[in-house]
Amino acid sequence: MSRILDVVVPPRLDRRFRWLLASSWTSNLGDGIILAAGPLLVASRTDDAFLVALAALLNWLPALLFGLWAGAITDRVDRRRLVITVDCVRATIVGLLAVAVVADVATIGVVLVAIFVLATAETFADTASSTLVPMLVDRDDLALANSRIQAGFVTVNQLVGPPLGALLFAAGQALPFAADAVLVGAGAWLISRISLPVVVREHHHTHIRHDIAEGVRWVLHHAAVRTLVLTILIFNVTFGAAWSVLVLYARERLGLGAVGFGLITTVGALGGLAGTLSYGWITRRISLANLMRVGLIIETLTHLGLALTTTPAVALGIFFVFGAHAFVWGTTSVTIRQRAVPTALQGRVGSVNLVGVYGGLVIGAGIGGVLAQRYGITAPFWFAFGGSAIFVALIWHQLRHVAHTDAQDAPAPE
Incomplete structure (x- = not known):
């Protein structure tokens, strides 16, 4: 097993990157599950084309509204703590959504609000987490490290996650959201295992x-x-x-x-x-x-x-x-x-x-x-x-x- 791990993640990338990679793959599996389960939940609550389109818009809008702010805040604070905090918020929100589905109070309005809040949190999480790789990996190894991150995205987010999400939704509408809450929470815990080099920040008073x-x-x-x-x-x-x-x-x-x-x-x-x-x-x-x-x-x-x-x-x-x-x-x-x-x-x-x-x-x-x-x-x-x-x-x-x-x-x- 260790030899396989060394092939996937060569030792020169060190243990800290392995924790980051494990967190990325784990969270991406949860996101892949929601990639299928989210639209299915919206469609189960309404057949109004405007509301269905609004759900897609609310998923894209936060990056435009808050993307630049997310970048500035990422450069001001401890990036590891920011990722952990936002992922805990994401896990809590999606967990509450699962509870709302079970309690049959997840109206289309509740679902749309949840989509917007989750997309907002993901904007901050993605912006902060993308800055961690160059802090942990030598410049000459960035292509290798990013290829491993992207490989996990393709495999678990695009291939494994969506069919699993559809299968879980068919078994019980709350199941994919409960699974995502667990996976995102696990991703936050894995990030907590990483120690980052100190970054000198010179704009606290700006x-x-x-x-x-x-x-x-x-x-x-x-x-x-x-x-x-x-x-x-x-x-x-x-x-x-x-x-x-x-x-x-x-x-x-x-x-x-x-x-x-x-x-x-x-x-x-x-x-x-x-x-x-x-x-x-x-x-x-x-x-x-x-x-x-x-x-x-x-x-x-x-x-x-x-x-x-x-x-x-x-x-x-x-x-x-x-x-x-x-x-x-x-x-x-x-x-x-x-x-x-x-x-x-x-x-x-x-x-x-x-x-x-x-x-x-x-x-x-x-x-x-x-x-x-x-x-x-x-x-x-x-x-x-x-x-x-x-x-x-x-x-x-x-x-x-x-x-x-x-x-x-x-x-x-x-």
Whole structure:
């Protein structure tokens, strides 16, 4: 068993990272369970399309409202304690939701409030926890460490969690939420086992708006990180436009039912798992800057392929490749950012990136809905292809800034 553990988490990453990885995987299993159980609970309480859409919006909104504040607070306080505190709050809220379901008082209003509160807490937890990896791992090992974090996300959050959540919900509506409470609580306990290096904080007497502005200015003046944030913003607009109507695309364009639509998520997760297994091999042969370029091309061609095909098998192949790309892109992007950003600014810079992620999704979803309604179900995919292609042409040479982080000279993950 110890030999297997050493392969998954090489000894040079030390015990503290192993505690963090165990916490990440445990919490992600709980989040994966809720990924399926949450929408099922909403659908069991209402068939009003507006309320169903509102549930999705409430899940995205906190990152836009509080993301920058979460980053500033993360850089002000003890990050380990912040993660533990917020995860305990999350476990309590979801536990109370399970009790409300059992007591048959979980109305749609209660569920919507719970979604918003949980998403708010998760914004703070995710922002703070993302700063822990560069505090525990040497710069040259960040790609390896992030690939292990992302591997757990793909495996337990995307593959194992959702079907388990649906199974538990079918057995008893409160069960998935009780399970999530236990898993998130366990994740908080695992984080408590970690000791972090001391971080010197110099902004205790400044206003929090000053701290936020400092983080935004740092991003604007750092070419590589600015390029990454701009890229994720624009590409999430195009991605959000296409994926916002994915369920209708699967039904009307590909002729897939509910099971077939679920298969899209599974195939994408399997692609992510393939990306996990091949990441070390890929990064030993391709620089991280060139990986970003390849990723932009793959995502652009993904939208084109889906706009053209009506064959389910072809579409599923595209989703598999896209899943692998999403893992590689996510791991590479966070590694480059962590290598470039000073420890004291990790929270604020990460929160600027987070706002770009969710801002792009919200804008894209609105565009996709309008385009599909007026011009047909493939219109959002053509928009995504055209927008992505134009952006790739404009940003191509800017990606050279990524190489200035010396990321391509770091040892490749194993």
